[in-house]
Structure formats: C-alpha cells, structure tokens
Amino acid sequence: MSRHNPSLGLDLSDIRRRFFAAGELPAQSLRSEIAQSWRRCLSSGLNAESQPDWSACPLGELSHARDQHLLLRQHARPELEALHEQARSTGCIVILTDPEGLILDAVGHTEFLDRAARVALRPGVRWQEVSTGTNAIGTAIHERRAIEVRGAEHYFDRHRILSCAATPLLDPFGQLAGVLDLSGDARTHHLHALGLVQMAARQIEHRAFAERFPDDVVIRLHRDPALLGTPAEAILVFRDGRLHAANRQAQQAFGFEWSNLGRTRFDELFAEPVARVHQRGELHDWSGERFIATLDGGRERKARTVVSQALEAQRTKSSAAVRDSEIRLPEQHRQLLRAARLLDAGLGVMIRGETGTGKEVFARALHRHCARHDAAWVAVNCAALPEALIEAELFGYTEGAFTGARRQGNPGLLRQADGGVLFLDEIGDMPLSLQARLLRVLQERAVQPLGGGKPVPVDFVLICATHRDLEDAVERGEFRADLFYRINQHEVHLPRVADYPDRHALVAQLWSGLGYSADDLPADLHTSLAAYHWPGNLRQLVSVLRGLAVLCAHGEVPNLDDLPRYCRSPAQPAHADHGAAVRSSSIRGSTEQLINDTLARHHGNMSAAARALGVSRSTLYRRLQSAD
Numbered sequence: 001m002s003r004h005n006p007s008l009g010l011d012l013s014d015i016r017r018r019f020f021a022a023g024e025l026p027a028q029s030l031r032s033e034i035a036q037s038w039r040r041c042l043s044s045g046l047n048a049e050s051q052p053d054w055s056a057c058p059l060g061e062l063s064h065a066r067d068q069h070l071l072l073r074q075h076a077r078p079e080l081e082a083l084h085e086q087a088r089s090t091g092c093i094v095i096l097t098d099p100e101g102l103i104l105d106a107v108g109h110t111e112f113l114d115r116a117a118r119v120a121l122r123p124g125v126r127w128q129e130v131s132t133g134t135n136a137i138g139t140a141i142h143e144r145r146a147i148e149v150r151g152a153e154h155y156f157d158r159h160r161i162l163s164c165a166a167t168p169l170l171d172p173f174g175q176l177a178g179v180l181d182l183s184g185d186a187r188t189h190h191l192h193a194l195g196l197v198q199m200a201a202r203q204i205e206h207r208a209f210a211e212r213f214p215d216d217v218v219i220r221l222h223r224d225p226a227l228l229g230t231p232a233e234a235i236l237v238f239r240d241g242r243l244h245a246a247n248r249q250a251q252q253a254f255g256f257e258w259s260n261l262g263r264t265r266f267d268e269l270f271a272e273p274v275a276r277v278h279q280r281g282e283l284h285d286w287s288g289e290r291f292i293a294t295l296d297g298g299r300e301r302k303a304r305t306v307v308s309q310a311l312e313a314q315r316t317k318s319s320a321a322v323r324d325s326e327i328r329l330p331e332q333h334r335q336l337l338r339a340a341r342l343l344d345a346g347l348g349v350m351i352r353g354e355t356g357t358g359k360e361v362f363a364r365a366l367h368r369h370c371a372r373h374d375a376a377w378v379a380v381n382c383a384a385l386p387e388a389l390i391e392a393e394l395f396g397y398t399e400g401a402f403t404g405a406r407r408q409g410n411p412g413l414l415r416q417a418d419g420g421v422l423f424l425d426e427i428g429d430m431p432l433s434l435q436a437r438l439l440r441v442l443q444e445r446a447v448q449p450l451g452g453g454k455p456v457p458v459d460f461v462l463i464c465a466t467h468r469d470l471e472d473a474v475e476r477g478e479f480r481a482d483l484f485y486r487i488n489q490h491e492v493h494l495p496r497v498a499d500y501p502d503r504h505a506l507v508a509q510l511w512s513g514l515g516y517s518a519d520d521l522p523a524d525l526h527t528s529l530a531a532y533h534w535p536g537n538l539r540q541l542v543s544v545l546r547g548l549a550v551l552c553a554h555g556e557v558p559n560l561d562d563l564p565r566y567c568r569s570p571a572q573p574a575h576a577d578h579g580a581a582v583r584s585s586s587i588r589g590s591t592e593q594l595i596n597d598t599l600a601r602h603h604g605n606m607s608a609a610a611r612a613l614g615v616s617r618s619t620l621y622r623r624l625q626s627a628d
Contacts, residue, residue, distance in 0.1 A: 012151070012152040012153070013152065015029050015030065016048070016152060016157075019038060019042075020042075020048055020049075023042060025038070030153070031153075033139065033143060033147060034134060034139075034149065034153050037129060037133075037134040037139050037142070037155065038134055038155055040129060040142075041129060041133045041134055041155045044129075044130055046133055046155065046156075048133065048155055048156055048157055049157055050156075051156075051158060052120070052131065052132045052133060052156045052158065052159070053131040053132065054119070054120030054125060054132075055125070056120070056122070056123075056124035056125045057102065057124050057125075057126070059124070061124075062102075062104075062123060062124045065098055065102055065104060066104055066105075068098075069098050069104060069177075069178065071208075072096075072098075072104075072169070072177050072178050073096065073104060073105065075204050075207045075208050076096050076105075076169075076178075076180065076204045078203070078207075079180070079200040079201075079203050079204055080094055080096060080105060080107060082200070083182065083196065083197075083200060084107045084108060090109070090184065090188075090190070091109045091111070091112050091184055091185055091188065092108050092109060092112060092182055092183060092184035092190065092193070093106050093107065093108030093109060093112055093113055093116055093121070093182075093183050093184070094106070094107050094108050094180075094181070094182055095121065095137070095166075095179075095180070095181040095182075095183060096178060096179070096180060096181075097127065097137055097178050097179040097181070098178050099141070099175075099176040099177060099178055099179075100126060100128065100141075101126045101127040101128045101137050101138055101141055101179065102124070102125070102126045103121070103122060103123045103124065103125055103126075103127065104123060104178070105123060106121065106122055106123055112184065112185060115161065115185075116162070116183060119158055119159055119161065119162065120132075121162070121183060128141065129141075129142055129155075132156065132159070133154065133155030133156040133159070134149060134153065134154055134155035134156075135149055135154055135155075135159060135162075135164060136148060136149045136164035136165055136166035136181055136183070137164070137166045137179050137181050139166075140166040140167060140168050140179055140181075141168065141176065141179060144168055144176065145167075145168065146165070146166070146167035146168075146194055146197070146198050146201075147165075147166055147167075148163075148164070148165045148166075148193070148194045149162075149163075149164050150163045150164075150186060151163060151186035152186075160186060161185065161186055162183055162184075162185075162186055163183065163184050163185065163186040163188070163189075163190055163193070164181055164182070164183040164184075164193075165181065165182050165183075165190070165193035165194040165196075165197050166179050166180065166181035166182075166197065167179070167180055167194075167197050167198050167201045168201075169201055169204055169205060170205055170247075170248055171205075171208060172208055172209060172212065172213075172235075172237065172245035172246065172247065173245055173258070173261060174246070174248075174251065174258030174261065175258075177208075180197050180200055180201050180204065181197065182196060182197050199231075202231035202232070202249075203231050205231070205247055205248065206230075206231040206233075206235075206247065209235050209237075209245075209247065213237050213244075213245065216237050216238060216239045216244060216245075217237070217238040217239075217274065217295065218235065218236075218237050218238075218295070218296050219235070219236045219237075219238070219274075219277065219283070219293055219294070219295050220233045220234070220235050220293065220294050220295075220296075221233065221234050221236070221283060221291040221292060221293040221294070222234060222291065222292060223289070223290070223291060223292070224292070225292040228292060228294060231249075232249065233249065234246075234247065234249040234250035234253045234254075234291075235247045235249070235250055236250050236254075236269070238266055241265055241266050242262060242263065242264060242265055242266070243256070243260065243261055243262070243263075243264040243265075243266070243269070244261060244262065245261065246261070254269055254285065256269075269285060269286075270283050270284065270285055270286070271284050271285065271286050271288075271564040271565055271566060272284055272564065274295065276547075277293045277294070277295045278295070280546075280547060280550055281293060281294070282543070284540075284543060284544075284547075284564060286564075286565075286566060287535065287536055287540075288534070288535070288536035288539075288540030288541075288543065288544070288564065288566070288567075289536060289539075289540070290539065290540070290543035332362070332494070335492050336362065336365055336366060336369060337369065339366055339490060339492050340366055340369040340370045342489070342490045343366060343370045343421075343461050343463070343490075344370055344371045344461075346461065347489040347490050348442075348461075348462045348463070348464065348486065348487040348488065348489045348490070349366065349462075349463045349464070349489070349490050349491075349492065350427075350463075350464050350465070350466070350487060350488045350489075350490065350491050350492070351363060351463065351464070351465040351466075351491075351492045351494065352465070352466060352467075352491060352492070352493050352494070353465075353467065353493060353494030353495070353496075353537075354467050354496055354537060355467050355536075355537070355539075356536045356537030356538060356539035356540055357494040357495065357496060357497075357537045357538055357539075358494055358537070358538045358539070359425065359465040359467075359494060360379070360423070360425060360465065361538075362492065362494060363379075363423045363425075363463045363465060364377070364423075366421075366463060367420075367421045367423075367463075370421065370461070372419070372420050372421055372461060375419045375420035375421070376416060376417055376418070376419060376420030376421070376460075377420055377421050377423070378413050378416050378417035378420065378421070378422050378423065378460075379423040379425060380393075380394065380413050380422070380423065380424050380425065381425045381426055382424055382425065382426045382427055382428075382429045382430040383425075383426035383429040393412065393413055394412055394413050394414055394434065394437075394438075395412045395414060395437060395441075395447055395448065395449055396411045396412025396413075396414070396415055396447065396449040411449075411456075412447065412449060414441060414447050414458055414460070415447055415456055415458055417458070417460040418458045418459055418460060419459055419460065420460055420461075421460060421461050421462075421463060422460045422461070422462050422463070423463045423464075423465070424462065424463070424464045424465070424487075425464075425465045426465065426466060426467070426468075427464040427465065427466050427470075427487065428466040428467075428468035428470055428473055428479060429468075432478070432479075432480065435479065435480045435483050436480065436483075438483065439480065439482060439483045439486060441458065442462070442483075442486055442487075443486075445457060445458060445459065446458060462487060464487045464488075470484055470488070471484075496534075496537055497533070497534035497537045497538060497540075497541055498533045498534065498535075503529075503530040503531075504526065504527075504530040506530075506541075507521075507526060507529045507530050507541070507545075508521075508526070510538075510541065510542060510545055511545055514545060514546065514549045515549075516549060516552055520552055521548070521558070522557065522558070522559065524559075524560060525548070525558060525559065525560060525562075525563070528560060528563060528567060528568060529541070529544070529545075529563075529567065532566075532567040534567075544563065544564060544567070547562070548562060548563075
C-alpha cells in the first residue's frame with residue numbers, strides 16, 4: 001500500500017492524522033472528490049478507525065435482488081467475463097452492484113477474492129458512503145460519475161488494502177442501473193483500471209438498447225460513420241414524436257436534461273424531419289452539426305426506403321469532389337503546397353482554426369501532397385481518447401504492463417506511423433504528463449513503450465491541429481512551451497466562413513465541387529447561403545450543399561424551403577456582427593476596407609487579424625504598406 005497521494009505525492013498518513021485530529025485538510029492535498037467524500041463521512045459521524053458496517057443481507061434477499069436485476073446482469077455478463085480473464089491474471093476482481101451499491105456478482109483472482117471477502121467486498125454487502133465510507137462504488141453512486149479510490153484514500157483504515165475504480169451504469173432513461181467496479185491490491189498500481197471499466201460500462205449501456213424498443217423510433221447517429229453500431233454512437237428513442245429514452249452519448253451530444261425525457265420534441269433537436277434519414281442517411285441539429293444516422297423501429301421501419309445505387313454513386317462522387325474543392329480554394333491551395341514542401345523538409349506543421357473550418361480535411365490533403373503520400377497515415381484525436389488510456393494507445397506497452405494489458409502487448413499509434421505521417425488533432429487537449437513524453441519521442445526519434453523494453457526507433461513527420469490559442473495555454477502553464485515550439489515550426493490558419501472576403505464566390509466554388517453548375521442553384525438560394533454567417537463553418541455549409549445536391553440528383557429544383565430553418569433568411573443575425581463587416585466589404589469589393597474592419601474587430605492585434613483573414617502576418621503587413 002502506498003502512503004502517498006498518487007496524484008500529488010503527499011504523505012497520506014500525515015494527511016489522515018491532521019484531518020481526523022482537527023477536521024482540516026492541507027490545501028490541494030487530496031483530489032477534490034476524495035476530500036469532499038471524507039467531509040461527508042465525517043459529518044455523518046463515521047469513525048475511520050472502527051470497523052465499517054460489513055453486514056451482508058440474508059441469502060433470500062440477495063437472491064431476490066439478483067432476480068430483480070436479472071436484465072442488468074444479462075447485459076453485463078459479456079463484460080464481466082471479458083474483464084474476468086484480465087482480473088484473474090492481474091490479481092483483481094470485477095464487481096457488479098445494484099443502484100444501492102449491493103454487490104450482486106464478484107469474479108476474478110481467487111486469492112484476492114479471499115482477501116477482499118475479509119473486508120466484505122463480496123456479494124450481499126452494500127457499499128455506500130453512509131455505511132462503508134469513501135470507496136469507489138459508494139462515491140461513484142453519490143457523484144454519478146466514474147471514480148477511482150486508491151489505498152489510504154479510502155475513509156476507513158481497514159479498506160486501505162484496496163485500489164478500486166468504479167463507474168455508474170445508466171439505463172435508457174438516465175436512471176442509475178448499477179455500478180461496475182474493478183478492485184485490486186493497493187500495493188500494485190493498476191494503471192488503466194478506470195479506463196477499462198468506463199469502456200466496459202459503455203458496452204453494457206449500449207447493449208441495453210438492443211430489441212428493447214421495438215415499437216418506437218430508434219435513431220442511432222454519430223459524426224463518424226465508422227463509429228455507428230459501436231458503443232460510441234448516440235442513441236435517441238422517440239415515442240409519438242417526443243424523446244422517450246437515450247444513452248449518455250446522446251445526452252452529452254445534445255445537452256438535454258434527463259428530466260426532459262417525454263417532453264422534448266424531435267423538431268427541437270433536429271432541423272430536418274425523420275424522412276431525411278431515409279433520403280440521405282444523415283441529420284443536422286439546429287447549429288448545423290451533421291450526423292450520420294440510421295433508423296429502426298415501429299412505423300418508420302416499414303416506411304424506410306433504400307437509396308438507389310445511382311444515388312450512392314453520386315453521393316460518393318460528390319463527397320470526394322467536395323473534399324478536393326475545400327482545398328482548392330485559391331488561398332488554401334497555396335498554403336497546402338507550401339506546407340507540403342516544409343513537411344517534406346521535416347518541419348512540423350500546425351493547423352489552426354475554429355471547429356468546422358476543415359483542419360482534418362486540410363491535414364489529409366497535406367498527406368496526399370507530401371512525399372510520404374504512399375506511406376502510413378495515422379490520425380489521433382487527443383480530445384476523444386479517454387485520458388486513462390491515451391498514454392498506452394499512443395506509446396504502446398509490453399505484455400503485462402498494467403491491468404488489462406493484452407498478452408502480446410501493443411505497439412502503439414506512434415509506431416504505427418513509422419515511415420509515414422502522424423496527425424495529432426486537438427493537440428491542445430493532450431495532458432501535460434504526455435506532452436513531456438511526446439517531446440522526448442520527437443527529440444530522440446524513438447518510442448519507449450510502457451512496461452519497459454528497449455526504445456524503438458521511429459521515423460514520421462508530424463501534423464498537429466487545434467482550435468485553442470496555444471500561446472495563451474503556454475502562458476497559463478497548460479501547454480509546454482518547449483513542445484509548442486517543436487511542433488509549431490510552420491503554421492496554417494484556416495479562416496471562419498464569416499471571415500471569407502467573398503462568401504458568394506465561396507458558395508459557388510463548393511457547389512461546383514459537387515459537380516453542379518451555377519445554373520443549378522437558384523439565385524435567391526445562393527444569396528441566402530452567402531448571407532448566412534455559418535457558425536459551424538465549412539463543415540456546416542458543405543453539409544447543407546450536399547443536401548441540396550441530393551435533391552438535384554433526383555431532378556428537383558431546390559428552393560428556400562429546402563434550406564434548414566436557421567439559414568433561410570438573407571438577413572444577418574444581430575449577434576453575428578463579426579460577419580457583417582466582412583459581407584459589406586465583399587460587396588464593395590474593397591480589400592482595404594476589409595483589412596481595416598478586421599483589424600478594428602481584433603483591436604489592432606495583427607496576429608489575430610491575420611488568422612481571421614486566413615493570411616500570414618507578413619502578408620497583412622505588405623497589404624497595409626501597399627494601401628498607404
């Protein structure tokens with residue numbers, strides 16, 4: 001058992017003495033969730049030196065609870081069995097509880113099962129904060145989020161032999177269905193236990209929707225088509241046009257409260273009718289965010305139509321054309337060719353821009369245009385990988401490096417990029433501890449896998465992307481300055497749609513990329529598209545154009561009613577004054593006015609104005625000098 005706070009390196013024994021003697025905690029001595037739990041336990045009158053309430057319920061009551069939660073146990077069984085093998089080989093146990101913390105099942109390493117049983121970590125015992133103090137199960141129930149409690153972080157002294165990671169399980173209505181827990185010996189650092197139980201929980205919750213709503217409209221959607229059908233997809237269930245059930249991915253994606261189930265209408269979430277799922281296999285929310293979608297259930301299943309092979313071919317052709325046209329905008333194409341030359345010289349390229357400006361599209365085009373276009377392309381979204389697993393995924397690990405490690409180990413994404421291009425999207429969200437490891441890889445050109453072993457040489461070129469202001473992050477201590485300078489050897493700034501000098505020409509360029517002429521897009525439609533400020537940027541604009549292209553493919557002439565409601569009016573919203581100056585400048589055709597307006601909007605900040613205009617700072621200086 002470690003006597004130190006795992007995250008802060010402080011002596012937990014000393015912290016415990018001070019807390020239980022005076023009820024005080026040194027500043028930042030414990031993680032906030034642990035400190036708050038200790039205070040709750042102390043307020044409840046629990047004596048940390050005494051024996052907790054380990055009384056087990058009668059066997060008949062346990063049997064009744066297991067029957068009552070039979071569906072939960074069936075959904076969890078595959079994950080318990082999968083974790084069982086890992087737990088047996090790493091000296092851990094896997095635990096499933098009901099919503100009250102009553103342990104229903106416990107499987108794992110035989111020896112540790114015996115030790116755990118001595119502290120009542122066995123079926124029939126309730127693990128709640130009010131009776132068993134700070135612990136992963138009880139505290140996860142109270143916080144309704146994943147929690148890890150290690151060694152002496154447990155409130156009761158007798159539990160300090162344990163290191164536990166637990167996460168709540170939610171049912172399709174957002175109610176607590178149970179808790180999944182992975183517990184082991186506190187003397188062993190179970191590095192990725194929390195990440196493992198979180199992934200297993202997503203599998204269990206995903207399985208809870210299978211065949212449960214046969215008479216309702218079930219929509220499954222994700223921004224990435226490859227993730228449809230996986231636990232990462234959002235699931236929304238509608239009954240009589242109102243939101244009836246959902247998973248936590250949907251709740252996070254759309255931001256509704258669980259209490260709104262039964263009240264939220266379909267058209268409050270989406271800007272298009274359900275029929276668009278049939279027609280195009282996609283939906284847009286009111287911000288213009290595009291989701292790939294599939295639909296099943298009830299009356300809608302009977303009404304589903306199959307998209308013809310011709311339309312599928314048209315969609316594939318159109319998608320490829322738009323990807324190219326987004327990069328063939330004149331200014332961006334020049335940036336692309338220049339960045340490719342610098343990437344070939346071994347310099348790191350940083351792509352900066354707001355969400356939806358096409359950072360990943362630009363990065364993929366950069367891969368196609370650089371000397372390594374035939375070699376590996378490995379893309380990593382630093383914001384999407386669970387923090388508990390990102391280190392192992394990036395750097396790889398050897399056999400037995402941590403709880404749940406594959407028997408043969410894992411080479412990691414950095415080694416998979418050897419000889420090719422590594423793209424780190426949202427690099428600004430990489431944890432500080434991993435920034436140091438990444439910097440070492442870039443300096444030494446070798447990867448040290450977790451668990452030891454010899455460093456493995458790697459050779460890749462690096463493209464990074466971010467929507468954050470990394471200079472500010474460096475000043476705040478949230479991003480390493482040495483890594484920033486290493487990866488930011490050449491910058492590409494992608495402007496917002498609102499900052500394009502001629503949005504009318506932009507719409508025409510993207511529309512032609514879909515294989516249609518200007519005559520196929522009515523003038524009033526073109527005007528509305530150019531007038532709208534597009535907060536979702538190119539991603540939002542292109543998705544709307546693709547919808548219009550589908551109508552054209554069927555021989556229809558699109559009109560204003562075919563646009564999402566939010567962009568039908570040519571008038572600029574009052575809150576979007578940042579686009580008004582750009583639009584009026586483009587109408588006047590005055591480059592000088594555009595530059596002056598942009599500088600004024602950014603209070604004279606040359607760097608910010610250059611980023612907004614999509615040009616380098618030196619180009620902006622030259623334009624100002626020529627205007628004088």
